[in-house]
Amino acid sequence: xxxxxxxxxxxxxxxxxxxxxxxxxxxxxxxxxxxxxxxxxxxxxxxxxxxxxxxxxxxxxxxxxxxxxxxxxxxxxxxxxxxxxxxxxxxxxxxxxxxxxxxxxxxxxxxxxxxxxxxxxxxxxxxxxxxxxxxxxxxxxxxxxxxxxxxxxxxxxxxxxxxxxxxxxxxxxxxxxxxxxxxxxxxxxxxxxxxxxxxxxxxxxxxxxxxxxxxxxxxxxxxxxxxxxxxxxx
Amino acid sequence: xxxxxxxxxxxxxxxxxxxxxxxxxxxxxxxxxxxxxxxxxxxxxxxxxxxxxxxxxxxxxxxxxxxxxxxxxxxxxxxxxxxxxxxxxxxxxxxxxxxxxxxxxxxxxxxxxxxxxxxxxxxxxxxxxxxxxxxxxxxxxxxxxxxxxxxxxxxxxxxxxxxxxxxxxxxxxxxxxxxxxxxxxxxxxxxxxxxxxxxxxxxxxxxxxxxxxxxxxxxxxxxxxxxxxxxxxxxxxxxxxxxxxxxxxxxxxxxxxxxxxxxxxxxxxxxxxxxxxxxxxxxxxxxxx
Amino acid sequence: xxxxxxxxxxxxxxxxxxxxxxxxxxxxxxxxxxxxxxxxxxxxxxxxxxxxxxxxxxxxxxxxxxxxxxxxxxxxxxxxxxxxxxxxxxxxxxxxxxxxxxxxxxxxxxxxxxxxxxxxxxxxxxxxxxxxxxxxxxxxxxxxxxxxxxxxxxxxxxxxxxxxxxxxxxxxxxxxxxxxxxxxxxxxxxxxxxxxxxxxxxxxxxxxxxxxxxxxxxxxxxxxxxxxxxxxxxxxxxxxxxxxxxxxxxxxxxxxxxxxxxxxxxxxxxxxxxxxxxxxxxxxxxxxxxxxxxxxxxxxxxxxxxxxxxxxxxxxxxxxxxxxxxxxxxxxxxxxxxxxxxxxxxxxxxxxxxxxxxxxxxxxxxxxxxxxxxx
Numbered sequence: 001x002x003x004x005x006x007x008x009x010x011x012x013x014x015x016x017x018x019x020x021x022x023x024x025x026x027x028x029x030x031x032x033x034x035x036x037x038x039x040x041x042x043x044x045x046x047x048x049x050x051x052x053x054x055x056x057x058x059x060x061x062x063x064x065x066x067x068x069x070x071x072x073x074x075x076x077x078x079x080x081x082x083x084x085x086x087x088x089x090x091x092x093x094x095x096x097x098x099x100x101x102x103x104x105x106x107x108x109x110x111x112x113x114x115x116x117x118x119x120x121x122x123x124x125x126x127x128x129x130x131x132x133x134x135x136x137x138x139x140x141x142x143x144x145x146x147x148x149x150x151x152x153x154x155x156x157x158x159x160x161x162x163x164x165x166x167x168x169x170x171x172x173x174x175x176x177x178x179x180x181x182x183x184x185x186x187x188x189x190x191x192x193x194x195x196x197x198x199x200x201x202x203x204x205x206x207x208x209x210x211x212x213x214x215x216x217x218x219x220x221x222x223x224x225x226x227x228x229x230x231x232x233x234x
Numbered sequence: 235x236x237x238x239x240x241x242x243x244x245x246x247x248x249x250x251x252x253x254x255x256x257x258x259x260x261x262x263x264x265x266x267x268x269x270x271x272x273x274x275x276x277x278x279x280x281x282x283x284x285x286x287x288x289x290x291x292x293x294x295x296x297x298x299x300x301x302x303x304x305x306x307x308x309x310x311x312x313x314x315x316x317x318x319x320x321x322x323x324x325x326x327x328x329x330x331x332x333x334x335x336x337x338x339x340x341x342x343x344x345x346x347x348x349x350x351x352x353x354x355x356x357x358x359x360x361x362x363x364x365x366x367x368x369x370x371x372x373x374x375x376x377x378x379x380x381x382x383x384x385x386x387x388x389x390x391x392x393x394x395x396x397x398x399x400x401x402x403x404x405x406x407x408x409x410x411x412x413x414x415x416x417x418x419x420x421x422x423x424x425x426x427x428x429x430x431x432x433x434x435x436x437x438x439x440x441x442x443x444x445x446x447x448x449x450x451x452x453x454x455x456x457x458x459x460x461x462x463x464x465x466x467x468x469x470x471x472x473x474x475x476x477x478x479x480x481x482x483x484x485x486x487x488x489x490x491x492x493x494x495x496x497x498x499x500x501x502x503x504x505x506x507x508x509x510x511x512x513x514x515x516x517x518x519x520x521x522x523x
Numbered sequence: 524x525x526x527x528x529x530x531x532x533x534x535x536x537x538x539x540x541x542x543x544x545x546x547x548x549x550x551x552x553x554x555x556x557x558x559x560x561x562x563x564x565x566x567x568x569x570x571x572x573x574x575x576x577x578x579x580x581x582x583x584x585x586x587x588x589x590x591x592x593x594x595x596x597x598x599x600x601x602x603x604x605x606x607x608x609x610x611x612x613x614x615x616x617x618x619x620x621x622x623x624x625x626x627x628x629x630x631x632x633x634x635x636x637x638x639x640x641x642x643x644x645x646x647x648x649x650x651x652x653x654x655x656x657x658x659x660x661x662x663x664x665x666x667x668x669x670x671x672x673x674x675x676x677x678x679x680x681x682x683x684x685x686x687x688x689x690x691x692x693x694x695x696x697x698x699x700x701x702x703x704x705x706x707x708x709x710x711x712x713x714x715x716x717x718x719x720x721x722x723x724x725x726x727x728x729x730x731x732x733x734x735x736x737x738x739x740x741x742x743x744x745x746x747x748x749x750x751x752x753x754x755x756x757x758x759x760x761x762x763x764x765x766x767x768x769x770x771x772x773x774x775x776x777x778x779x780x781x782x783x784x785x786x787x788x789x790x791x792x793x794x795x796x797x798x799x800x801x802x803x804x805x806x807x808x809x810x811x812x813x814x815x816x817x818x819x820x821x822x823x824x825x826x827x828x829x830x831x832x833x834x835x836x837x838x839x840x841x842x843x844x845x846x847x848x849x850x851x852x853x854x855x856x857x858x859x860x861x862x863x864x865x866x867x868x869x870x871x872x873x874x875x876x877x878x879x880x881x882x883x884x885x886x887x888x889x890x891x892x893x894x895x896x897x898x
Contacts, residue, residue: 089413338847500676
């Protein structure tokens with residue numbers, strides 16, 4: 001089947017500093033792809049480039065056949081690519097429900113994710129819908145961040161280190177939602193430092209080291225030693 | 235005793251006008267974290283535009299006001315997209331220097347076109363009519379309308395901010411413009427709308443002010459200072475606070491004037507400094523982090 | 524990547540002297556040394572100028588020196604200190620009024636009164652500073668303007684010094700001014716011209732002192748600390764930079780010198796009024812223009828800026844509002860399109876520094892690889 005997302009020879013720069021070198025990546029509908037790597041390997045930069053927060057060559061990123069490498073982030077969301085940013089980054093001035101609603105702001109796409117669907121997936125949020133987001137726990141905030149991204153009904157969901165700072169059992173709960181998200185054909189890219197967790201939930205993975213893809217494939221096809229070598233570098 | 239009540243009443247009514255001056259400034263502070271030093275001069279520009287439309291086109295004041303509101307909204311949009319947008323960032327110098335330059339440009343542009351003579355907006359009988367609130371207690375209809383407009387403006391803005399999706403977008407962009415983009419919000423248009431609304435409110439302020447007092451191109455900066463004082467006294471981040479701040483400023487001025495007419499403006503400045511000393515965050519700051 | 528040793532290898536037999544460090548920090552460049560010499564010659568020429576120049580030129584130069592002084596001071600406060608003030612006219616006015624007070628009410632000699640006026644401005648700055656510092660960034664800017672306005676209104680109420688309409692300095696006080704008689708005999712000029720020349724020399728001393736003082740400050744630990752705070756306040760605090768204290772001292776010092784400049788200016792004009800002494804156009808708008816045109820955060824910038832400003836004033840001032848409009852448009856255009864200013868852009872392009880404030884790593888003795896200094 002044709003790829004949802006095609007990344008070809010992606011370079012990314014912060015000013016003069018080059019963070020990514022010739023990244024190639026593919027995502028198919030309903031797939032879960034993990035991107036693993038140490039701190040500073042370029043994982044977040046990759047997601048930011050896909051989401052349009054970091055500008056690129058037009059042809060470096062193709063979404064549903066269109067070159068979006070130089071598109072603005074607001075435009076990319078409307079095309080169906082949503083990012084759950086690192087550190088949650090909820091809007092402190094908005095309540096729980098408002099944070100979810102704002103996710104649908106750019107929305108021309110109305111289903112299947114609406115407020116009710118998000119509340120069904122994360123019932124605890126319905127109880128706290130009116131409260132300020134700043135008083136909620138890390139796990140609840142992460143649920144809101146994911147829900148907010150889903151409200152735009154993306155065909156591609158990017159998750160940037162959603163396990164960061166959360167207790168393992170909470171992380172487990174959250175990762176159990178991923179299959180439900182994939183059910184509708186949404187492709188998911190998960191960036192994680194927790195290698196085991198990432199590989200458990202993914203169909204395929206890419207390993208980044210200092211801005212390069214050092215290993216990719218199916219988790220079942222590679223062994224620990226190869227992953228370690230790719231993760232840390234020779 | 236009635237003298238004192240008169241002073242208090244006059245102060246509250248004056249505060250209504252100061253609140254109208256301040257609302258536009260408060261909006262831009264709150265949403266864009268931008269300080270517009272040309273704010274007062276833009277109010278004067280609005281006054282002169284209304285003056286021109288009424289005298290040159292012979293249009294009644296109310297209609298002229300609506301027309302100029304539309305024009306200034308558009309001007310605000312353009313100003314933001316062409317000029318102010320380039321100034322947003324961590325460095326505080328560019329916005330201050332550029333808006334200060336704009337202030338000089340507008341003041342002197344108005345001087346060149348209209349001259350330094352004092353002008354006044356004509357509102358016919360409305361200007362001087364008054365109503366009796368209670369036996370022996372009359373208030374001017376125009377100042378009372380200004381106060382009511384100020385309250386309505388705040389209420390309307392609150393509704394927009396807290397009950398509409400556009401308002402959500404405003405608040406989200408004010409919180410975090412980069413993440414707001416991830417929601418499909420084009421922060422540049424949000425900012426442009428904010429500047430547009432700010433200028434639209436300023437038109438109402440200009441008309442309210444221009445009816446009851448003479449104006450000339452050089453009084454813009456003083457309007458900026460009053461607006462600023464009202465915002466700080468009231469507390470950053472709260473529109474009702476700005477309204478309250480305006481009223482406190484108005485009261486300080488009228489009470490000062492009662493002691494000695496030459497002390498009116500100084501009394502306002504001193505009230506501002508006093509609030510800064512004892513309640514630096516203002517009297518009604520928002521609880522936002 | 525290997526690390527070069529920091530010291531030359533000890534000779535096997537000697538143990539007496541410590542090895543000389545190979546690397547050292549160097550500030551001067553050939554250009555800056557040349558500029559220094561040219562600058563010294565220019566200053567000497569300016570000192571000697573009154574012997575040959577017309578009175579008009581002397582008065583023009585006083586204007587140039589005072590505007591340059593104010594520009595350097597504003598630059599120090601805003602560019603390096605991070606305190607963007609739109610209210611420095613407060614200290615110009617305070618200094619001016621203090622001078623008039625000293626001379627008219629206390630009979631103090633005008634020249635002696637100048638530093639006293641500076642002290643007065645500094646005291647007010649010390650009192651008002653903590654209040655204003657509660658306001659951040661742009662709010663501080665407008666707050667400083669409010670303070671200036673409040674002070675203007677207070678002075679306008681002060682009847683002994685003319686109240687709202689102002690007053691003039693009596694001729695008697697001026698004629699007996701320190702240095703007047705000496706200059707009259709030295710250069711064979713009338714009392715009024717001698718006064719202008721004394722003012723000229725004081726202004727020259729002030730502006731040279733301010734420029735050198737700013738240069739010394741920027742190169743000092745305090746200046747370095749402030750520059751660090753501007754980049755990253757939290758990080759600077761964590762290495763012990765006491766940003767708040769340094770800023771407060773800078774604020775007071777700038778007020779002190781600004782007060783002296785104000786006193787000097789109004790000594791020359793010999794006539795004061797609140798609206799003039801606290802004018803935001805004369806003492807802030809023009810200053811901002813000079814700094815913006817020349818280049819913020821450079822010491823050379825305001826020098827370039829004031830020369831351009833002088834040329835514009837000379838040719839356009841008669842056009843009143845149009846002239847101000849043009850200045851405003853130029854300033855806005857510069858900030859939008861050439862934000863580093865004329866000098867700033869030139870310097871950035873070519874790495875020029877006439878007042879060397881950066882420290883470069885230089886090597887003693889023969890180098891094993893190359894003798895190129897890093898840029």
